[in-house]
Amino acid sequence: MAEADIDDLIEIIEKEGNIEDIPKVIPMMPVRDVVVFTDMLLPLFVGREKSIKAIEESVEFDRYVFLSVQKDSEMEKPGPSDVYDIGTIARVQKMIKMPDGRIKALVQGISKARLVEFVQKRSFFKVRVEIISDVEPDSLDIEIEALMRNVKENSEKLLALKGEFSGDVGDLLSHIDSPGKLADLVASNLNLKVEDGQAILETTDTVARLTRVNDLLARELDLSTVQAKIQTHVKDEISKNQRDYYLREQVKAIHRELGESDDKLAEIVDFKEKIKKCKLPEECEKEALKQLTRLEQMHFDSSEASVIRTYLDCIVELPWSKTTKDFLDIKKAEEVLEQNHYGLDKAKERILEYLSVRKLNPKKKGQIICFVGPPGVGKTSLGRAIAKAMKRKFHRLSLGGIRDEAEIRGHRRTYIGAMPGRILQGLRQCGTKNPVFMLDEIDKLGNDFRGDPSSALLEVLDPEQNFEFSDHYLNMPFDLSDVLFVLTANMADTIPSALLDRMELIHISGYTRQEKVVIAKQHLLPRKLKDNGLTRRNIQFSPNAMESIVSEYTLEAGLRELERKLDSVCRKIARKIAEGQKGRFAVTCQNLTQYLGPPQYINEMDQEESQVGLATGLAWTEVGGEHLYIETSLFPGKGELQLTGQIGEVMQESARAALTYTKANQEALGIDKEAFDSNDIHIHVPAGAIPKDGPSAGIAIATALVSAFTGKKVNNKVGMTGEISLRGRVLPIGGLKEKALGALRAGINTVIIPEKNKKDLHDIPKSVKSKLTFICVKDVREVLDFALEAE
Numbered sequence: 001m002a003e004a005d006i007d008d009l010i011e012i013i014e015k016e017g018n019i020e021d022i023p024k025v026i027p028m029m030p031v032r033d034v035v036v037f038t039d040m041l042l043p044l045f046v047g048r049e050k051s052i053k054a055i056e057e058s059v060e061f062d063r064y065v066f067l068s069v070q071k072d073s074e075m076e077k078p079g080p081s082d083v084y085d086i087g088t089i090a091r092v093q094k095m096i097k098m099p100d101g102r103i104k105a106l107v108q109g110i111s112k113a114r115l116v117e118f119v120q121k122r123s124f125f126k127v128r129v130e131i132i133s134d135v136e137p138d139s140l141d142i143e144i145e146a147l148m149r150n151v152k153e154n155s156e157k158l159l160a161l162k163g164e165f166s167g168d169v170g171d172l173l174s175h176i177d178s179p180g181k182l183a184d185l186v187a188s189n190l191n192l193k194v195e196d197g198q199a200i201l202e203t204t205d206t207v208a209r210l211t212r213v214n215d216l217l218a219r220e221l222d223l224s225t226v227q228a229k230i231q232t233h234v235k236d237e238i239s240k241n242q243r244d245y246y247l248r249e250q251v252k253a254i255h256r257e258l259g260e261s262d263d264k265l266a267e268i269v270d271f272k273e274k275i276k277k278c279k280l281p282e283e284c285e286k287e288a289l290k291q292l293t294r295l296e297q298m299h300f301d302s303s304e305a306s307v308i309r310t311y312l313d314c315i316v317e318l319p320w321s322k323t324t325k326d327f328l329d330i331k332k333a334e335e336v337l338e339q340n341h342y343g344l345d346k347a348k349e350r351i352l353e354y355l356s357v358r359k360l361n362p363k364k365k366g367q368i369i370c371f372v373g374p375p376g377v378g379k380t381s382l383g384r385a386i387a388k389a390m391k392r393k394f395h396r397l398s399l400g401g402i403r404d405e406a407e408i409r410g411h412r413r414t415y416i417g418a419m420p421g422r423i424l425q426g427l428r429q430c431g432t433k434n435p436v437f438m439l440d441e442i443d444k445l446g447n448d449f450r451g452d453p454s455s456a457l458l459e460v461l462d463p464e465q466n467f468e469f470s471d472h473y474l475n476m477p478f479d480l481s482d483v484l485f486v487l488t489a490n491m492a493d494t495i496p497s498a499l500l501d502r503m504e505l506i507h508i509s510g511y512t513r514q515e516k517v518v519i520a521k522q523h524l525l526p527r528k529l530k531d532n533g534l535t536r537r538n539i540q541f542s543p544n545a546m547e548s549i550v551s552e553y554t555l556e557a558g559l560r561e562l563e564r565k566l567d568s569v570c571r572k573i574a575r576k577i578a579e580g581q582k583g584r585f586a587v588t589c590q591n592l593t594q595y596l597g598p599p600q601y602i603n604e605m606d607q608e609e610s611q612v613g614l615a616t617g618l619a620w621t622e623v624g625g626e627h628l629y630i631e632t633s634l635f636p637g638k639g640e641l642q643l644t645g646q647i648g649e650v651m652q653e654s655a656r657a658a659l660t661y662t663k664a665n666q667e668a669l670g671i672d673k674e675a676f677d678s679n680d681i682h683i684h685v686p687a688g689a690i691p692k693d694g695p696s697a698g699i700a701i702a703t704a705l706v707s708a709f710t711g712k713k714v715n716n717k718v719g720m721t722g723e724i725s726l727r728g729r730v731l732p733i734g735g736l737k738e739k740a741l742g743a744l745r746a747g748i749n750t751v752i753i754p755e756k757n758k759k760d761l762h763d764i765p766k767s768v769k770s771k772l773t774f775i776c777v778k779d780v781r782e783v784l785d786f787a788l789e790a791e
């Protein structure tokens with residue numbers, strides 16, 4: 001209730017007119033939605049034609065008008081039966097004509113009355129009315145007083161809740177001592193529903209009316225209390241937002257004062273969004289947000305802030321949930337492998353099996369595949385082909401020479417310039433959490449006082465542990481279980497045993513000359529032509545020229561050198577074309593020297609003749625199989641043994657064992673006993689700068705020794721490999737396939753091997769077997785019989 005209304009009301013109550021003077025017949029106006037109570041002052045907007053007339057005509061009736069509520073407020077033209085019988089006689093206090101033709105009238109309720117009859121219905125309603133008097137109680141007993149007090153108090157409370165309470169209202173309420181007046185005053189301000197209002201109006205017993213009002217008031221009070229509560233909550237929310245906004249603005253202002261820009265805030269918001277987007281595991285997200293809060297509290301340019309910033313950058317750039325969808329069409333995968341690689345049947349078969357299992361059971365934690373073989377045989381490119389076939393990203397990390405555990409696992413953040421380990425860096429570069437991750441040269445892992453990288457790698461590779469790999473820098477677990485790790489090594493011997501235990505080795509030995517020629521034609525040359533901007537029309541290789549490049553310009557198990565030579569030929573032709581020369585350039589055996597210079601590897605064997613004290617062993621090195629000369633010389637002395645040529649301990653022991661065998665069997669071998677005491681023995685293995693080791697040269701050393709002591713020549717077309725026991729037994733060796741390829745490259749035609757290695761002949765390509773004769777032996781005597789030429 002506005003204060004102005006209250007003032008008016010007081011005035012009206014004081015100036016209450018004489019009810020007897022009210023005419024019996026007065027105009028009648030139906031009203032909608034509002035019940036007018038006695039003493040109530042109310043502005044009415046009158047728009048309907050009949051109502052306008054009634055109000056205007058009221059002037060003729062001492063400004064009295066009977067107001068009765070329509071039963072249906074929607075009705076535009078209510079008739080006599082559409083209004084309630086009981087209504088209010090009101091007096092028009094003020095009337096203003098509005099520009100749109102409507103009338104604004106201020107009316108004041110004077111008395112309750114009953115509509116007795118409609119005297120006039122046309123033009124406007126005129127009705128006969130009968131005043132209804134209230135039934136007042138005889139006296140105000142304690143109950144009525146209590147009721148009145150209750151109503152007054154609740155009214156004050158309600159007004160207070162709505163923020164409309166004032167001292168005047170309190171005064172007004174306290175001055176009212178009639179239950180009927182109190183009921184009407186409160187009811188007129190309660191915003192009641194029409195039915196409730198009408199019911200109150202029709203109740204003539206003032207106490208009963210007040211009781212009814214009291215009930216409605218109590219209900220309204222409850223409603224308003226709840227509403228106020230809701231509003232307070234909404235307000236709180238709004239004011240909290242406003243407060244936050246205000247504080248943020250203040251922080252901005254402070255930052256500006258401190259010389260820091262808005263960039264900081266933008267950065268924080270940016271980080272927050274990125275962290276949310278990353279979909280980190282719950283614990284990790286908590287930690288990241290904690291670090292972000294720390295960053296927020298720091299000076300923008302402080303060194304610690306930049307440490308945290310780098311850390312958060314690292315977190316948000318890691319592929320926590322990003323994966324590529326696996327493509328597991330085995331036929332297509334086979335095509336991809338075939339397209340990129342010639343031969344390598346075993347490796348391809350194993351890869352396809354792996355992919356098939358993955359297709360049928362994606363959850364199976366597969367074995368870790370490790371390709372073992374000399375450099376340049378296609379280990380890395382096989383890894384790439386796997387990624388291509390599965391449509392995964394590929395990343396390669398070379399482990400060669402990594403000695404520090406921190407390289408794998410990262411440095412703790414307390415170190416200056418700390419970084420995450422190479423594994424996480426790789427994943428960050430890939431941008432997905434399921435790439436094919438190739439760990440190259442696992443056999444070259446070092447280990448020293450800086451920790452053991454192999455134990456960290458164990459955690460990376462082991463499917464039982466790697467779903468929560470902990471990087472020191474990141475300091476939260478990262479799931480590596482979706483990564484497909486593929487390892488490569490040149491030799492299996494030096495792979496740390498704990499790692500070896502978890503791998504499946506796939507051996508890839510070197511290629512034969514024929515294989516190399518085919519690979520060069522089908523794969524390497526097309527690639528090199530493309531790299532150098534040439535086409536097949538620019539160049540023509542004669543078949544012999546390619547053979548020549550393979551045999552005279554390269555000596556390797558793999559294909560790197562060959563690739564370089566082809567590149568060199570292509571480069572030279574590219575230059576000619578760029579200089580303007582026209583035509584198709586032929587590369588033949590005759591003009592090869594123009595492109596590649598003189599041949600670099602003339603078959604050494606061709607230069608060597610069978611000699612006394614010179615045996616040919618076969619070794620298996622990191623770069624594939626190789627032949628190895630064992631030179632032995634005798635010179636007058638006291639029977640001492642000299643070993644040179646950077647040979648390792650195992651090889652030295654082999655040499656001693658071979659000498660002991662020779663001494664022990666001197667008679668059978670036809671050696672004079674004196675020869676051992678009067679001569680010093682020197683065994684040398686060229687090339688002296690390359691370290692050599694291993695027991696497999698045992699029979700070659702024995703052969704060279706016996707040859708030196710007996711003066712019989714060793715057949716230079718015979719190569720041999722086998723460990724020797726003191727009693728002359730020939731023990732098995734490893735890497736037979738590589739050694740055989742090495743022998744072929746060296747121009748050897750016969751290879752002596754231990755009987756126990758006979759089973760390995762199965763793995764040797766037919767083309768090699770057709771060019772080499774393999775002699776399987778059990779005892780050194782057999783070797784000597786075969787290798788030593790008759791005098």
Ligand SMILES: Nc1ncnc2c1ncn2[C@@H]1O[C@H](COP(=O)(O)OP(=O)(O)OP(=O)(O)O)[C@@H](O)[C@H]1O
Pocket residue numbers: 340341342343344373374375376377378379380381382440488490519523524558559560563
């Ligand atoms: N069977 C093959 N068919 C076609 N190309 C091959 C084959 N094997 C190797 N290559 C090619 O030879 C080159 C050297 O191969 P790659 O780099 O994969 O060797 P690697 O075994 O990984 O060597 P390293 O041990 O030094 O890393 C690559 O260009 C590769 O495409």
